[in-house]
Amino acid sequence: xKPIEVKNLQKTYxxxxxxxxxxxxxxxxxxxxxxxPNGAGKTTTIEILEGLRERDGGEVKVLGCxxxxxxxxxxxxxxxxxxxxxxFEKTSPREAIVYYADLFNIKVDPDQILRDVLLEDSAKxxxxxxxGGQKQKTGLALSLVNSPDMLFLDxxxxxxxxxxxxxxxxxxxxxxxxxxxxxxxxxxxxEAEQLSDRVAIMNHGHIVAMGTTDEIISQHGSGExxxxxxxxxxxxxxxxNTELQVNYDTAKCxxxxxxxxxxxxLAALAAAEQSGLDWGEIQTRRDSLDDVFxxxxxxxxxxxxxxxxxxxxxxxxxxxxx
Amino acid sequence: MNRRNVWLVFxxxxxxxKRNPQVLLPIxxxxxxxxxxxxxxxVLISSTPAAAGSxxxxxxxFLPLIANLPQDIQAMLAQMEPNQVMVYIMAVYFFAPFxxxxxxxxxSVMGSDSFAGEKERKTIEALLATPLTDGELLLGKSLVxxxxxMAVTFVSFFVYGAIIDVATYSMFNGMxxxxxxxxxxxxxxxxxxxxxxSIGLTVIISARVKGFKEAQQISVVLLLPILxxxxxxxxxxxxxxxVVLAALIGLLVLVDIAIFYLGMxxxxxxxxxxxxx
Ligand SMILES: Nc1ncnc2c1ncn2[C@@H]1O[C@H](COP(=O)(O)OP(=O)(O)OP(=O)(O)O)[C@@H](O)[C@H]1O
Ligand SMILES: [Mg+2]
Numbered sequence: 001x002k003p004i005e006v007k008n009l010q011k012t013y014x015x016x017x018x019x020x021x022x023x024x025x026x027x028x029x030x031x032x033x034x035x036x037p038n039g040a041g042k043t044t045t046i047e048i049l050e051g052l053r054e055r056d057g058g059e060v061k062v063l064g065c066x067x068x069x070x071x072x073x074x075x076x077x078x079x080x081x082x083x084x085x086x087x088f089e090k091t092s093p094r095e096a097i098v099y100y101a102d103l104f105n106i107k108v109d110p111d112q113i114l115r116d117v118l119l120e121d122s123a124k125x126x127x128x129x130x131x132g133g134q135k136q137k138t139g140l141a142l143s144l145v146n147s148p149d150m151l152f153l154d155x156x157x158x159x160x161x162x163x164x165x166x167x168x169x170x171x172x173x174x175x176x177x178x179x180x181x182x183x184x185x186x187x188x189x190x191e192a193e194q195l196s197d198r199v200a201i202m203n204h205g206h207i208v209a210m211g212t213t214d215e216i217i218s219q220h221g222s223g224e225x226x227x228x229x230x231x232x233x234x235x236x237x238x239x240x241n242t243e244l245q246v247n248y249d250t251a252k253c254x255x256x257x258x259x260x261x262x263x264x265x266l267a268a269l270a271a272a273e274q275s276g277l278d279w280g281e282i283q284t285r286r287d288s289l290d291d292v293f294x295x296x297x298x299x300x301x302x303x304x305x306x307x308x309x310x311x312x313x314x315x316x317x318x319x320x321x322x
Numbered sequence: 323m324n325r326r327n328v329w330l331v332f333x334x335x336x337x338x339x340k341r342n343p344q345v346l347l348p349i350x351x352x353x354x355x356x357x358x359x360x361x362x363x364x365v366l367i368s369s370t371p372a373a374a375g376s377x378x379x380x381x382x383x384f385l386p387l388i389a390n391l392p393q394d395i396q397a398m399l400a401q402m403e404p405n406q407v408m409v410y411i412m413a414v415y416f417f418a419p420f421x422x423x424x425x426x427x428x429x430s431v432m433g434s435d436s437f438a439g440e441k442e443r444k445t446i447e448a449l450l451a452t453p454l455t456d457g458e459l460l461l462g463k464s465l466v467x468x469x470x471x472m473a474v475t476f477v478s479f480f481v482y483g484a485i486i487d488v489a490t491y492s493m494f495n496g497m498x499x500x501x502x503x504x505x506x507x508x509x510x511x512x513x514x515x516x517x518x519x520s521i522g523l524t525v526i527i528s529a530r531v532k533g534f535k536e537a538q539q540i541s542v543v544l545l546l547p548i549l550x551x552x553x554x555x556x557x558x559x560x561x562x563x564x565v566v567l568a569a570l571i572g573l574l575v576l577v578d579i580a581i582f583y584l585g586m587x588x589x590x591x592x593x594x595x596x597x598x599x
Contacts, residue, residue, distance in 0.1 A: 052450055052591050072453050080451035086444045088334065090341035102330055103452045142448065152451075 003028050003063055003150060003181050004049065010057035011044050018044045020205035021058070026183060031176050033196030034185040037297055040202040042185040043083050046152050049183065050080050063150060076104065079143030083154040083185075085136060089128040093119055093138040096127070100145040108145055117141045117171050133164025140171055150181045157191060169194060189289050199289075203297045213289050220296060221287025226265045228255040228272060229280030237275040242267050259284065323461070327454055331462025332469075335436050339466065345435045349428040349470065353478035356424060360417045361485035368409045368493050384411045386558030391415075406493060413486045413499050418508055418562055419552040423545060424478055425517040429471035430541035433524030436463045438537035441528060441594060450591050460589045464521050471517045479509045507567045515574035520544050522581030529588040 004026035011019040019041045026032040034042045047053040049062050051071030060067055065074045087096050097110040114120045119137045122130055130138065136156055143151055156172070157165040165188075172195055176182060186192055192199050193213050200210040209216045228234070235248040235255040244264055247256045257268050265284065272279050287295075339345050381388075381404050388399060388411065399407050440446040440463075449459065483500040490499055523544065528537045554560040 047595065050451055052595055054592060072455060075451050075453050078451070082444075082447045082451070084444060085448065087448050088338045088445050089443070090338055091334075099330070099334060100452065103327070103449070103454060105326075105453075139448075 001061075001064060002026060004032075004183070005061040006045075006049070006058070007060075008058040009045065009048065009055055009060060011041075011048060011053065012056050017205050019048070019055075022200075022202070022205070022207045023058075024200055024207065024210060026181060027197075028181055029176070029179045030197045031172070031182045031184060031195050033192040033199040034183065034202060035187075035189065035192045035199055035293065036185075036202035037187070039204075040297075041205040042202055043154055045202070046154050046183060046185060050078065050152055051075065076146060077148055077150065079146065079148035079151040081136070081139040081143050081151075081153045081156055084158075085139035087127045087135075087138060087142070089126065091127050092122075092124045093127070093130070093134075093141060094123040096138060097141055097145055100142050104146045106146060113141050113144055116144060116174070118167055131164070133160050133167060136160065136164075136168055137171070140168070144175075148180070151175065151183070153182065153184045155185055155187070158187065165191070189293055193289050201293060201296055208296045209292070217287055217289060217292055221292040222258060224259045224284055224286045226257045226259055226268055226282065226284050228257075228268070228282050229253060230255055230272070231277065234272060234275055234277045234279055237277065238268055238271045241271045241274065244268055323455070323457055327458040328462040328465070331449075331454065331459055332465045335440075335463055335466040336470075339432065339435065342435075345431065349431050349474055352427055353424045353474045354481075356420050357478035357481035358485065360420060361413075361482055361489060364409055364413050364486060365489040367412070368405065368490055381407050381411075384408075384416070384556070387411065387415060387556055387561065388558075390558040390561050392563065409490055409493065410499065413490065414502065414504070415555060415562065417482075418505065419548055419555065421475065421479060421482070421509065422513065422516055422548045422551070425471045425475045425513040426520045426541075426544050426548065428474050429467040429517040429520045430524050430544060431538060432467035432470055433464075433521045434528065434534040434537035434541060436466050437525050437528035437534075437589075438531055439534035442533040446594055450594065456590050457586070460525065460586060464518075464525070467521045467524070468514075468517055471521075472514060475509065475513045475517075479505070503564055504562060504567065507564055507571075508562065511571045512567055512574065515571050515578060518578045519574055519581060522578060522585045525585040526581070526588050529593055 002025040004024075006025070007023045008021045009019055009023070010017070010021055018039075022041075022045065024032075034045065036042050044053065048055050048060060049067055051062075051065075051067035051074050054068045062074060063077055067074050091099070093114060094110050097108065097113055101108045101110075111120065111123070114123050117137045117140045119134060119141060122134050125134070127135065127138065140153075140156070143153070153172070157168050160168065169191070172182065172184070176195075182195075184192075184195060196213070198210070198212055199216060200207045201216070202208070209220050211219065230253065232248055232250065232253075235246050238244065238255065238257070239246040244257050244267060248254075249256060257264065259265055269282070384407075388396065388407075391399070399410065402410065446459075483505070486500050487498045520541065524537060524541055527540050528534075531537050531540065551560070551562070555562060560566060
């Protein structure tokens with residue numbers, strides 16, 4: 001039995017199918033990333049797994065429990081950071097930990113937990129006065145109070161500066177090293193890539209791709225290609241004089257040639273040289289998770305009617321900040 | 323329902339409120355005004371014998387009320403100077419409904435902060451993934467409104483009674499106006515039932531509004547029936563006697579049960595979570 005098993009999970013709000021029949025499993029000790037634009041259904045999914053929302057259909061098992069029916073006993077075994085975590089304003093991280101331990105009716109060493117999340121310096125600062133990163137660390141600390149083997153982190157680094165994000169990453173890595181199973185949602189591709197063993201990309205309540213980032217890239221992305229900066233004339237010349245498939249991006253003035261064999265690159269460059277035309281930078285490239293993500297979720301209209309277009313990620317992060 | 327958990331919820335909210343003077347201030351100030359300013363009016367009247375004539379006039383305003391008082395009290399009033407009648411009516415009857423405002427106001431201010439406020443600040447979400455049940459959260463948070471509301475109500479009653487008694491002691495030749503049966507029923511019977519009603523409504527309102535300001539504004543509606551009582555009494559329509567108060571308590575208990583039943587339906591984790599921004 002896997003720690004998390006989800007089959008054909010569904011959740012509707014009124015007419016909106018927020019989660020529309022998704023299935024996945026999470027393996028023990030794995031960091032599983034749920035990636036997707038705003039409104040994809042990440043939080044809904046994760047809240048169902050935490051036992052905070054009732055599902056409308058499908059099967060869910062978390063640590064062998066039905067999270068909705070056995071919610072209270074499940075809560076003793078998992079750790080949770082809700083999206084946009086906040087705590088009581090006039091409470092310090094240390095007090096918050098002690099309070100949480102009371103709720104779980106257990107004894108903990110608050111200072112050890114504070115050290116684990118790199119927060120010992122702000123132990124006594126009131127929550128109100130903490131920085132964004134320190135607030136998220138407080139959330140991490142609270143999620144660790146009951147020493148859970150499984151953690152749900154809903155956008156743990158959204159809105160943090162790069163240093164604060166890296167600090168959170170460090171904590172998450174150390175938790176993974178301790179063998180904890182972690183379900184993480186994020187808008188940030190680099191975060192998913194850096195931290196997750198496996199990723200599921202969600203869009204409009206569906207999982208549109210799942211696997212390790214390499215698997216996703218090879219399944220949904222193009223393979224290696226040669227890119228040459230040059231004029232369209234050059235692209236036409238190469239096309240005419242080789243067997244190669246040649247694409248031209250007029251906006252960027254980039255000639256792009258898929259490489260079925262490495263040796264194709266040589267043929268392309270030889271033709272370019274022969275042409276006598278000028279050409280600039282050359283490089284070989286393959287699709288990054290970025291490219292794949294944008295292909296998978298782009299060109300669609302999101303719930304506000306905005307087009308999630310080529311620059312999807314920056315648009316997303318802009319929307320979040322509003 | 324685990325009593326320890328209810329207590330923990332209560333303790334946390336209470337500590338938080340104690341560090342937030344903005345919430346506590348109004349629920350302390352208004353009762354002080356009622357407990358001190360209302361008796362001051364009585365003292366003023368009782369200490370101006372020259373105004374006996376005007377007292378006579380003012381008493382006329384209370385005639386419908388007096389006419390509907392129990393026979394023995396009417397007989398007693400008939401023996402008194404107009405000045406004394408005036409003081410008696412004001413201190414014992416006219417001001418009584420004001421003390422129903424205190425528990426309503428205090429509990430709805432505290433309740434709005436604890437329910438709508440925490441929803442707005444999203445702090446309540448941090449508690450949902452703990453072993454706390456919805457019922458424990460609801461009860462613990464309700465107590466955070468109930469206990470302080472009762473405390474200020476009782477304290478202001480004692481202060482009011484003490485000032486009235488001291489100020490009117492010689493005027494009534496040692497007769498203590500307060501407490502009497504009506505006041506005791508009112509303070510220890512009606513106000514708790516009323517506070518619960520106001521808390522239950524605040525829970526329901528809080529689930530529907532965005533923030534605690536809105537919740538507080540809507541809660542003001544609860545004061546209307548109290549103003550109704552005030553006018554009903556002055557016009558002699560309804561005198562707050564033991565029977566009326568007992569009926570009122572019975573009615574409020576029924577309303578409380580209905581409202582808390584609804585409140586429990588509304589106060590569920592999925593509802594609390596709903597984040598339609
Ligand atoms: N309580 C609710 N009632 C109605 N609709 C809701 C509710 N919660 C979420 N939704 C809608 O369901 C969809 C999925 O929301 P969800 O919060 O799961 O997305 P998400 O992937 O977590 O998005 P984000 O990146 O913005 O956090 C959205 O269109 C959202 O507006
Ligand atoms: Mg979300």
